[in-house]
Amino acid sequence: MSSPIERSYNEAKELYAKHGIDVDQALRKLEKVKISIHCWQGDDVRGFLNREQELTGGISVTGNYPGAARTPDELRADLEKALSLIPGKHKVNLHAIYADTDERVELDALEPRHYAKWVEWAKEQGLGLDFNPTCFSHEKSADGFTLSHPDPAIRQFWIGHCKASRKIGAYFGEQLGQTCVTNVWIPDGFKDTPFDRLAPRKRLKEALDEVFAEELNPAHNLDAVESKLFGLGAEAYTVGSHEFYMGYGLQHNKLICLDAGHFHPTEVISNKLSALSLFAEGILLHVSRPVRWDSDHVVTLDDELLDIGRELVRGDLLAKTHIGLDFFDASINRVAAWVIGTRNTIKALLRAMLEPSAALRQAELEGDYTTRLALSEEMKTYPFGAVWDYYCERQGVPVREGWLGEVKVYEQEVLLKRGG
């Protein structure tokens, strides 16, 4: 006797099949997509290397919801809880400051051994790991510059940290058999109008050439560079603008990272994917939700997220796009934030896989924009939810809001006992 969810799924399958959509095949494709889940949502981007250090770099976490992770073990426990509520097998994205070590070690002296416990855990959990040098929240980034700093000594420190980070990324890739994406983002910029926009960019270009000089096995580590339009304290100018990193990434075959909050408020990254895909080695996404500014809100299933899903699926870009998340909300349960944001991102991909792409493409080619619009609009009320529910049930995770009760229990039994 099939379950109500299976019955609804079978009815939905029949409906989609009328448009030539093979739903089972879509789910097999979806199951292969790994989302890179960012560790820093779990503790408000504080890390463990220097917990007294305040968060800098022009980014900000608001809210004071209790129960933030305070140790690597607590963070791994919270990630495990979130992952148990998310369908599929994914990756966890670490920042350098999340080293699991009792040593007092400087950023430019970090080594793979400082992350051995993370690798051991990832192996147990069947996860991949991604990585990021942490070029903020440090005394040597206090004046707002790192790789583009005019002081050669400070520049060398950050170059050393980024070089060390790439080696750690390659260690992750080699140990886990899943390529690690090591993404460089720096906060460098000016609060007010600069006199010289060019010199910092020349310094950054030369610094990155040093950072990337060592050839690493691309099966183990892929480098990414992340642009940004502005930050708190860098409102007037950022050294690593989109034009800079698009140029650098294309010239040096680096992944180009598009963060949804890093462009003008009228720009969306979904609109950039198809063009960039024709020239870039690969794309890294930081799926986020800017509200008024690069606020890093938890992603909701909004039009932009749905459009990102559509662009990736319609353009067959999933193989060259690494889908990372980047939001940090301390006003809600942090495990719930991971679950909501990751499930929504996967939903957006599934929605895109359940559209009559051949019919829509044909209608457009024939100039039949009536059918294109009518069919696109009608598909919005096809029983996508029945397919999503079945996928969750088949993947062994709670269906619909069933996961929320588990997070609330975890909150009572674990998070609230941490205090703070």
Ligand SMILES: C[C@H](O)[C@H](O)[C@@H](O)C(=O)CO
């Ligand atoms: C913590 C991340 O490195 C950071 O959010 C970066 O990716 C970014 O988007 C800064 O605005």
Ligand SMILES: [Mn+2]
């Ligand atoms: Mn980002």
